[in-house]
Amino acid sequence: MGNFVRTLSDRACVVASDTTWMEDAAVAQLVTTSQLEGMRRVAGMPDLHPGRGYPVGAAFFSVGRFYPALVGNDIGCGMALWQTDLKAASVSLDKLDRRVGNIDGAMEDEALRMQAMTVHGVAPGAHDASLGTIGGGNHFAEFQQVDTVFDADALSALGIDAKRLLLLVHTGSRGLGERVLRSHVDTFGHRGLVDGTPEAEAYLAQHGAALRYALCNRELVAQRLLANVRADGQRVLDVHHNFVAPAQMLGATGWLHRKGATPSDQGPVLIPGSRGDHSYLVQPLAISDDTLHSLAHGAGRKWIRSACKDRLFKLMTPTQMGRTVLGSRVICNDRQLIYEEAPQAYKAIDSVVQALVGAGLVALIARTKPVLTYKTRGECCE
């Protein structure tokens, strides 16, 4: 692993290279979190960045108790990768943009929604209307195309044809996960839950429901977009990066929390760059207890949200922000969000993925580039 895994203390490390942007505040949050009661080890991924009290882009292994606040409000957030039957080379960007339409509101196809809910074990409830919607923040759906193949065998083993248009969906459990965290924190604060107690079981049941909801939501977003662009598609992979699960590692039985950390023990995963950068499909290699069976979940934020508009609005108009250096298009009719999610606000994906490669954690399968990113149609249009 060499110097790509930096030891911070006897129980904290961070995966990074010399070129990986790493905020001192995020590293400090990581070390602070490592001192929580029962915490055995924490591992910062190269996309590590500061969060609200706890860092994002990290995994945490504890024994005897676990911490819902470390998982955060977006329980079950993750990435789903789909392959469409459209040939990437014959896609007209204008036509794709037009056909994608508006998926900000609730789904009209209630039968499709009900079917997916049944398949995924999602009970009807107050959050039904958010199924099939992306939400805000860093969530998105993005059509992509393969631009470099590193391992053709691994790519075809996934059933991916490099000529086909891909669809990546990044979203989670919307208001449901938010409600689960809030009701937990209102009652128990941040001290965590002790193994085997009724309150721990109750949280885990709600957490499990949020994971199923999030998976169902990603599937419905994909199916909705596929229907709009008149394509068929198949899911290639779907992986949560915000959750807690029982785990055995480091010679102990405990709880592995992932907060913006992609599992390295569930097969190939896609690590997206910002909307103006590439994404990498990677094969996890040796599963390392030291880095808590985890990988980066994206590029990682470099600028805090509140700084983005001030830094960029003099340089670029919202219209200019709607195109990227890779030639892709961005649907984001929200003046604030389009600056907050600017490529400039994120770390370079190469610096993140190269740290994972350097640490011996992944091998590259393929690189993709964005074609069209959907955030929100906003107030206008349609």
Place this chain on the structure above:
DNA sequence: ATGTTC
């Protein structure tokens, strides 16, 4: 991040 939000 969030049926958020002055």
